[in-house]
Amino acid sequence: MADYPIVKLRDKSQITVPKEIVEKYDLSEGDKLEFIPEKDGIKIRPVITVPKSQAWFWNEKWQEGEKEADEDIKNDRVSGPFSSAEELMEEIENEQ
Numbered sequence: 001m002a003d004y005p006i007v008k009l010r011d012k013s014q015i016t017v018p019k020e021i022v023e024k025y026d027l028s029e030g031d032k033l034e035f036i037p038e039k040d041g042i043k044i045r046p047v048i049t050v051p052k053s054q055a056w057f058w059n060e061k062w063q064e065g066e067k068e069a070d071e072d073i074k075n076d077r078v079s080g081p082f083s084s085a086e087e088l089m090e091e092i093e094n095e096q
Contacts, residue, residue: 005018017027025046036043050058057063072078082088 004020007015007018009015017033021027027046032047032049034045034047036045079091080088082091
């Protein structure tokens with residue numbers, strides 16, 4: 001384990017995150033941190049919240065699809081461009 005400063009719990013349960021941690025994880029004022037109880041301590045993890053209307057994009061299944069699509073694009077496994085919606089639909093039907 002790295003040697004990081006020990007911090008003191010202050011009034012109103014406040015702590016100061018060590019500068020080394022702030023820099024390493026690119027934290028900024030206003031960032032949100034999640035405290036996760038573990039058997040032998042507490043894990044602290046930075047989190048980003050998204051509007052509920054956008055949560056569908058961040059679910060595990062959708063993100064797996066995004067990674068797959070990125071790989072397909074990177075490896076030139078894509079069709080198109082298409083000159084019309086009909087041409088696109090024809091391509092999709094031919095793949096099935």
